[in-house]
Amino acid sequence: MTRKLAEISDALARTPTVTRTLRVFLSHSVSGQSWQEAAAPLQDGASMEVESGQAIPAWTFRVEGRLLDVGSATSRQNKTPARKFSSFVKRLVVDWDQDPNVYAQPNMVEWQRGPGVTEQDGFEVKRRGDQDVNVRVLIQLQHTPERFALAPELERVLDIHEDTRTNIITALWNYIKINSLQDKVDRKLIRADADLRPIFNADTVNFHDLPQLINRFLQPPPPITLNYTLTVGPTAPSGMQAFDIDIETEDVSLKARQSAVVLSMTSESAKGLAALDDEIASTAQAVRNAQQKRDFLLRFAEDPARFVESWLASQSRDLEVILGNDHGVKDEDLKRSDFFRLPWVEEAVAVQEGLRVANALQPPPGR
Structure with missing residues (x-):
């Protein structure tokens, strides 16, 4: 129990993660379209609305999302407030194939995480238009801990496409150990083989220089691309499209349970564990004495x-x-x-x- 307590305390120093599903919803609505005006005749004075811009054809595109809760009903009742969609996003870009000269408006918007940003459940893009457009959504996820994509040279050696910095360095160290690349005399020196020489750009490198060398071959992972067709006609779908994305998030429930175990180990509990250890030692000694006595009597009986x-x-x-x-x-x-x-x-x-x-x-x- 003491060893397990030490393991839990060490685990609390790191961030436990779990793979969850982030569900992204894409939808849109239209207003001021010709078919809508035909279905709802204008009242007296409606021509003034056109001049004010309220009846100009337009569409609104929405990007929303939430993290799926796979826990039990009890955990859902006692869970902490759900994280908003933007907290999982580092950068989001929405672009479409509309000609920017038609309505004199840009055909791309971008949201990027910055200090003091207010988290929100979704994003909206409102633009003028009376034609169907193809929309593309690029999402750069906010991973915890941060993940990186490997350059092709390092990816071929480690057979890893994307991972955290710690796991990438660990994989490189395992490759060095498996191939016996440590110098026999100076264990701090790493001798490059044919695959590592283009990465190290030298025949030998110091062990402490490995993280700095790895940084040159790490890059942001490619964004997730979602395609959506925005139709403005009367046959436009009234529902929304959903996309599921796997994401590494902090395991809040596991960390809470680990913290509860550590906090429950008060001084009285530690004394109780020490008393149990003493009782176990005394019982084990009594068992050994009884075994010696039994062996003595068995030899005598034979x-x-x-x-x-x-x-x-x-x-x-x-x-x-x-x-x-x-x-x-x-x-x-x-x-x-x-x-x-x-x-x-x-x-x-x-x-x-x-x-x-x-x-x-x-x-x-x-x-």
């Missing part, structure tokens, strides 16, 4: 007479050795070095030293 004779002979020999009687030691035993590593050696040396000191302290005879 052949009591021979067991007693062998046990008495062993005790007698140990006593002679402890008392320093050389008759208890065989010559062949003295030729083996492991004989002097037996458990009784230290005790025998202590007894001999005690006898020597006692004899030295005795007064000479006649005094």
Whole structure:
């Protein structure tokens, strides 16, 4: 449990991620079209609306999105407020194939994340027009942690198209280890093989220079492209089109559970764990003692007479050795070095030293 607590504390220092689905909705509406005017005759004074611009043909294109909640009903009830669509977007571009000279208006709009930006659930583009147009939406996602696309040279070596910086450096380090590219003498030097030489632009590089070298081959991932046909006629679809995009997001629920575990480990809990450790150690020692006693009794039950004779002979020999009687030691035993590593050696040396000191302290005879 202590080891698991340490693992959780270490995991909290990183950002846990999970793959979720971001659903993007594209839709549009039209106003002031000729077929709409025919279906709804103008009232008296409507000609003034044309001059004010309210009856000029126009269309409104919308880009909206939300993160799908795949959790249980309980987690949905207790979840934190849902993130707005723009929080998943780093850059969004909407362009269409309308001639900009017809209505003297640009045929492209761009939204880019900046400091202090207000998050929103979607974007709207309003333009004048009475003809169908093809709309293209380019979305640059805001990944957490940030993801990068690899240049073709590095992609061929690592077989990775897009990943985080940490995973890319880890993959490169695994490639170096698998191909034994570390210098045998100086382990900080990396020797480039035929595939890495164009990337390093040298035969050897220092290990600490790898992140800086990798940065030259990292670039923003290509944007996600969504195509949409905007029709202004009476047959225009009344619904919307949906596109699902996989995105790496922070796993808020996992981080909350990990934080709860760490916070629950108070000083009293730590003392409880220490007491359980002591109880486990005492129980394990009791089990070992019981096993030794069981083995002793089993050997005795198999052949009591021979067991007693062998046990008495062993005790007698140990006593002679402890008392320093050389008759208890065989010559062949003295030729083996492991004989002097037996458990009784230290005790025998202590007894001999005690006898020597006692004899030295005795007064000479006649005094």
